[in-house]
Amino acid sequence: MIASDLRSGVEQLGEMIAEASAIVPFTGAGISTESGIPDFRSPGGLWTRNRPIPFDEFVANPDARDESWRRRFAMEPTFAAARPGRGHRALASLYKAGKIPAIVTQNIDNLHQMSGFAADHVVELHGNTTYARCIGCGRAYELPWVRQRFDTTGAAPDCADCEEPVKTATISFGQAMPEDAMRRATELAQQCDLFLAIGSSLVVWPAAGFPLLAKNNGARLVIINNEPTEQDDIADLVIRHDIGETLGPFVGN
Known part of the structure; x- marks a missing residue:
């Protein structure tokens, strides 16, 4: 379901977050553009x-x-x-509140660690x-x-x-994916009840398979991205708005 506007999308996302017990965010480059990257x-x-x-x-x-x-x-x-943007800080707030056990990221910029995630709880695929x-x-x-x-x-x-x-x-093109990170990401996707795909085009495989894996294991799937993705049609909620504006209300919650 595509949110009709930003306000309704944030409200629906807030309800899903409140109901979830284990949230796994999956972040791509879009979350860091607000930080100047x-x-x-x-x-x-x-x-x-x-x-x-x-x-x-x-x-x-x-x-x-x-x-x-x-x-x-x-x-x-x-x-x-670069410093963590509103998206990074919002996810860190949910992590500190015990909602997020760990985060899976395609990003290479260390901003999740800077926002407050323990390094051991940042699964870096790339x-x-x-x-x-x-x-x-x-x-x-x-x-x-x-x-x-x-x-x-x-x-x-x-x-x-x-x-x-x-x-x-x-990890460069043609280089083997890190086995431990892939294993941990797989386990997190299988065990969560809410999967947030944020700022990823969802076209780079095998990383793009994690939202689908989470959905197939019973999790609700939310996609937050400015542009459409190939997985929008399987998502429970799609928010096509700026990531900082979408997640900003959750900073400090």
Whole structure:
């Protein structure tokens, strides 16, 4: 059911939240645009300006690794300045109230952790861009370490332990999805009674399968997104309005 207007949508959402005992939010890039982080597919989004670099290209091509890090460093002021928006803060309020056991996100910006979620309760399907990791042994690196070596040598660094390439701790196209995160997201989707898909186009699989999984296991499904999605027709409620305005009333509740 598509909400006729924002007010009715917020009222219906509030009723569903009040009735739910286990809410699982599933967030995409749309929740972070209010924080100044551009999304990927919309006009002006990141992928309209730069072609994504697939994982196999990153591994095989030093020039691709250099370009990947140049792009990340160019985005550093944007990520460093970003603060949780109303959507993040509203979900954190519900989390602190005991309504949300954990959150599943496609985002890589660390804003859910900044809003008040414990890191262990943020299931990151696509990783995290605020630090780096060796693709060989998995050793974690802080970004200043990477930047210092990149600026000194002019090339993307390799791991100090195993000499394999170091990349942001994100999941690139063609890279295997994190098994633990996928398992936890599956369990959360199966066990919740209200699933909130927020700011996701629901076109990137397998992540886009979680709303359907939750619905098939008896949960009510709410989709909050400015644009239509392919799963709108199975949702119990669809709110096509700004995420901050939609979730703002729940901040502090």
